[in-house]
Amino acid sequence: MAEAHPVGFQWVMEAKKRGATVIHVDPRFTRTSAVADLHVPFRAGADIAFLGGLIHYVLDNELDFREYVTTFTNAAEIVGEDFVDGDVSGLFSGYDPETGRYDPISWQMEGGVYEAPAAGQRDHWEPELREHHAAHAADTGGGAGEAAHAPAAPERDDTLQHPRCVYQVLKRHYARYTPEAVASVCGMSTAQFLEVARAITRNSGRERTTAWVYSVGWTHHTVGAQYIRAAAVLQTLLGNMGRPGGGILALRGHASIQGSTDIPTLYDLLPGYIPMPNAHLHEDLQSFLDADAAKTGFWGHMDAYLVSLLKAWWGDAATPENDFAFDYLPRLTGNHGTYGIVRDQIDKKTFGYFLVGENPAVGHANGKMQRLGLANLEWLVVRDMQMIESASFWKDGPEIETGELRTEDIGTEVFFLPCANHTEKSGTFTNTQRLLQWRREAVHPPGDARSELHFYFHLGRRIREKLAGSTDERDRPLLDLTWDYPTFGVHDEPDPESVLAEINGFDADGNHLSSYTQMKADGSTSGGCWIYTGVYKDGINQADRRKPGSEQDWVAAEWGWAWPANRRTLYNRASADADGKPWSERKAYVWWDSEQGSWTGHDIPDFEATKPPSYRPPEGAQCEDALAGTDAFIMQADGKAWLYAPTGLADGPMPTHYEPVESPVANLLHDQQDNPAREDIDRAWNRLNPAMSETYPYVFLTYRLTEHHTAGGMSRFLGYLSELQPEFFCEVSPALARERGLEHLGWATLISARTAIEARVVVTERMKPLRIGDHVVHQIGLPYHWGSNGLSHGDPANDLLGVVMDPNVHIQESKVATCDIQPGRRPRGPALLEFVESHRRKAGVEPGGTR
Amino acid sequence: MGARTWLGEWPMFRQATGPDPLGRGAAVQSPRTQALGPRTADADEVVKSVCPYCAVGCGQNVYVRDGRVTQIEGDPDSPVSRGRLCPKGSASTSLVTSPTRVTTVRYRRPYGTEWEDLDLDTAVDMIADRVIDARRKGWQDTDDDGRVLRRTLGFSSLGGATLDNEENYLIKKLFMALGAIQVENQARI
Numbered sequence A: 001m002a003e004a005h006p007v008g009f010q011w012v013m014e015a016k017k018r019g020a021t022v023i024h025v026d027p028r029f030t031r032t033s034a035v036a037d038l039h040v041p042f043r044a045g046a047d048i049a050f051l052g053g054l055i056h057y058v059l060d061n062e063l064d065f066r067e068y069v070t071t072f073t074n075a076a077e078i079v080g081e082d083f084v085d086g087d088v089s090g091l092f093s094g095y096d097p098e099t100g101r102y103d104p105i106s107w108q109m110e111g112g113v114y115e116a117p118a119a120g121q122r123d124h125w126e127p128e129l130r131e132h133h134a135a136h137a138a139d140t141g142g143g144a145g146e147a148a149h150a151p152a153a154p155e156r157d158d159t160l161q162h163p164r165c166v167y168q169v170l171k172r173h174y175a176r177y178t179p180e181a182v183a184s185v186c187g188m189s190t191a192q193f194l195e196v197a198r199a200i201t202r203n204s205g206r207e208r209t210t211a212w213v214y215s216v217g218w219t220h221h222t223v224g225a226q227y228i229r230a231a232a233v234l235q236t237l238l239g240n241m242g243r244p245g246g247g248i249l250a251l252r253g254h255a256s257i258q259g260s261t262d263i264p265t266l267y268d269l270l271p272g273y274i275p276m277p278n279a280h281l282h283e284d285l286q287s288f289l290d291a292d293a294a295k296t297g298f299w300g301h302m303d304a305y306l307v308s309l310l311k312a313w314w315g316d317a318a319t320p321e322n323d324f325a326f327d328y329l330p331r332l333t334g335n336h337g338t339y340g341i342v343r344d345q346i347d348k349k350t351f352g353y354f355l356v357g358e359n360p361a362v363g364h365a366n367g368k369m370q371r372l373g374l375a376n377l378e379w380l381v382v383r384d385m386q387m388i389e390s391a392s393f394w395k396d397g398p399e400i401e402t403g404e405l406r407t408e409d410i411g412t413e414v415f416f417l418p419c420a421n422h423t424e425k426s427g428t429f430t431n432t433q434r435l436l437q438w439r440r441e442a443v444h445p446p447g448d449a450r451s452e453l454h455f456y457f458h459l460g461r462r463i464r465e466k467l468a469g470s471t472d473e474r475d476r477p478l479l480d481l482t483w484d485y486p487t488f489g490v491h492d493e494p495d496p497e498s499v500l501a502e503i504n505g506f507d508a509d510g511n512h513l514s515s516y517t518q519m520k521a522d523g524s525t526s527g528g529c530w531i532y533t534g535v536y537k538d539g540i541n542q543a544d545r546r547k548p549g550s551e552q553d554w555v556a557a558e559w560g561w562a563w564p565a566n567r568r569t570l571y572n573r574a575s576a577d578a579d580g581k582p583w584s585e586r587k588a589y590v591w592w593d594s595e596q597g598s599w600t601g602h603d604i605p606d607f608e609a610t611k612p613p614s615y616r617p618p619e620g621a622q623c624e625d626a627l628a629g630t631d632a633f634i635m636q637a638d639g640k641a642w643l644y645a646p647t648g649l650a651d652g653p654m655p656t657h658y659e660p661v662e663s664p665v666a667n668l669l670h671d672q673q674d675n676p677a678r679e680d681i682d683r684a685w686n687r688l689n690p691a692m693s694e695t696y697p698y699v700f701l702t703y704r705l706t707e708h709h710t711a712g713g714m715s716r717f718l719g720y721l722s723e724l725q726p727e728f729f730c731e732v733s734p735a736l737a738r739e740r741g742l743e744h745l746g747w748a749t750l751i752s753a754r755t756a757i758e759a760r761v762v763v764t765e766r767m768k769p770l771r772i773g774d775h776v777v778h779q780i781g782l783p784y785h786w787g788s789n790g791l792s793h794g795d796p797a798n799d800l801l802g803v804v805m806d807p808n809v810h811i812q813e814s815k816v817a818t819c820d821i822q823p824g825r826r827p828r829g830p831a832l833l834e835f836v837e838s839h840r841r842k843a844g845v846e847p848g849g850t851r
Numbered sequence B: 001m002g003a004r005t006w007l008g009e010w011p012m013f014r015q016a017t018g019p020d021p022l023g024r025g026a027a028v029q030s031p032r033t034q035a036l037g038p039r040t041a042d043a044d045e046v047v048k049s050v051c052p053y054c055a056v057g058c059g060q061n062v063y064v065r066d067g068r069v070t071q072i073e074g075d076p077d078s079p080v081s082r083g084r085l086c087p088k089g090s091a092s093t094s095l096v097t098s099p100t101r102v103t104t105v106r107y108r109r110p111y112g113t114e115w116e117d118l119d120l121d122t123a124v125d126m127i128a129d130r131v132i133d134a135r136r137k138g139w140q141d142t143d144d145d146g147r148v149l150r151r152t153l154g155f156s157s158l159g160g161a162t163l164d165n166e167e168n169y170l171i172k173k174l175f176m177a178l179g180a181i182q183v184e185n186q187a188r189i
């Protein structure tokens, strides 16, 4: 955190000054370790073993915050009889080895009915699943269809003793994650593990809270979603969610990467985490909602959020008669994530590509795959400030050097369009704490540079003009689109505040909405992203609020605007006990004021303001009315934090340690070596190193430096930053340097089944060899910022990586893989191909290639 | 000129006798450097902004003179950053004033070996034509099972996590209206 989010780290240092213990668990010793109370060196890819070990420690010693757990979690609920935890096998019931996928039916709760989860795999349209739920509803006296969604409480045992209650199921699942076992998987000593376990359990409870902070070191794995789940289970057991000083804090790496998920330029989401519809026979708006939205909790209003979105997009053309133009939305039929798109580019199944402030030729896993994708396009539009490698690949890419591609043979038509930078346009970024902050335009962009708002608005305008008058049904969504933003200035820049106002939404009279709770499903309201409703409350740009921090309390609620509803800590109802009293004076945050009959506190309550703690839902209640006054997790259908997830995940209801796909060691905890549900791309340009390979014996991990940014487009081209970190390097331990004859500041060549790259060698004690079972594992650190263009050049570390993915979110495993390392520079030209091929042969890997 | 004044112009003397014994400030100033002021002092305008690098979201003050950015400093008002910037945020003046920044359209025709110039308006018009064409070529009304798809796989988009929310919103909205489902972002990465 000190390296990649330096200014945020000042708050960790403030906490330390006040007595907080700072623990850094990381394969490398970094600037964070240097100021931490404890640095625990650790093997990349072993985090679920580590977190599972902590869960085991908590449960085994009954150190959970019991009152919190029984009030706010599903610990007491009984898991259905059909569920089987394969324990030593590492597989759960429902796994189909043919398809490599899980059917989650057997994971359901006893007496409960299937409800769409608040996130993750939501569409449960599959006929078998629908039949199952209908039958189940019939069994319990309901009918099919609507009744299948009527809230039905699963059976419970509040003593937590029932062998199938979640608490006991969890305890059995983690029984084998003993301190000794997990310490050996992670490469730490049992004493080190126990030191962490004692520190976090001592520091959790009524009086104290512990926070976990992570970044892509947790998400870039074939089990990334389950890493986060494991942290969620641990933090919930310890009562650290929804409370000040608690939480699982994702440090995101780009100015508005949070915003890019909230208002997603992602294939599987609509704004505000509404799922994109999948293709089904006879699907209409209602059946989509039935399959994708829970009937209880705040997702019970998905109809209002979605209809308001459709009204924002299609205005008067969205009517009750046409299902508010729900049919205008295109449909998904599976994974259309970025790696699948690139595969389709190589196969010439897709023809055009917009790269907007993105440099995949350097910044994404398997650079060769990315560049082959670019080289097989008909046209490419690159919008950037500098001449990045993804724009110039046809001239100077590594494949030109090796002879795999020839400039004259590449048919891609490339448009490089310069873009405006952050001082040359107004708009909001959403930072890592969900805070929207407005930037004001300082100067006009130079030359042909334009904002993306300008480019896409005018591109859309032109396409609509060219298709005006079309009677083709396909063009209706385009021609009916609301696309008339006011413009200003010599370049007709669209007014970004008018876009923000549309995102915020309007009521039937054209007034700005102040809260998503005002949204209606009857088409009388509009709003482009329900979770952002309120950001333009009263016609005032709330994201531009700038009351100095020094004039506010520590929550600083009048700086910018946080979604939802300007709440700064989510699920903060859990900061008070069942009766609404703060767990302790020290940790008071939001509480029930019985005299006023409302919730109050330092933050805006993440709960209905006047719902008393004593509220119990009447039979058949819907939406938030179905949640009790103690159901703090209001987006969940049952209002509970899930220690066991009966739905929503593609790879199991509880996190399980699997080894990375490219691992030097066997899984010491389960028979199953790696994630059985992971996603692969089996192609010549994406060969994988076999697990436990002697040819590729070392682990490497990629990371960022303080002085550079991602693929380098915003840093390698700048004088100061290039001077501070002028060259690509690899970090190796003295032991590995001896083993391989590597010299400090000399050159090394790193080899994987994809390619070989060269880097300067930094021999440093910061890297420590680890003992895993009877195996010594060496880890190599690789910052990934370099490419061939800019002021400082180097080979891209990402070229060394292959692509294997997490099945929930289709994110690649780029934080851990294997390689070989040898002293000296890599071969040049076609010799490089033969060099890499000879390693593949030695490792028994199929030949590589460009197809 | 009196001896005192003369001595007072001698940096060594000032360093030895004045309040700057380490010779880092007043002691080593010449009349020229004394006359220098910070770029921030004569700015026409100070504009509130946010750092474009990581998601901490540090506040920035952008100093503008004659329509150009002259300096970017941390915004002390920000409760997020309290005026601090890291090396990247501090280097953002050079990001916006970079001499290697490309400010005109560059065009590479299919199988071409060099960049060419192209007028911006022409470029956007050509792109609009290509979108319409790729959209048609990649169009799917239904799948083999007769399920309605109403989409195109003809083109896709990737990026970027430094775009404004308003920009991402227009991209998503336009792509959905075009039936183009393949829109992705660094947020997947």
Ligand code: SF4
Binding pocket: A004, A005, A006, A007, A008, B051, B052, B053, B054, B055, B056, B057, B058, B081, B084, B085, B086, B087, B088, B089, B090
């Ligand atoms: S100044 Fe540094 S820490 Fe702050 S937002 Fe910018 S990159 Fe992040």
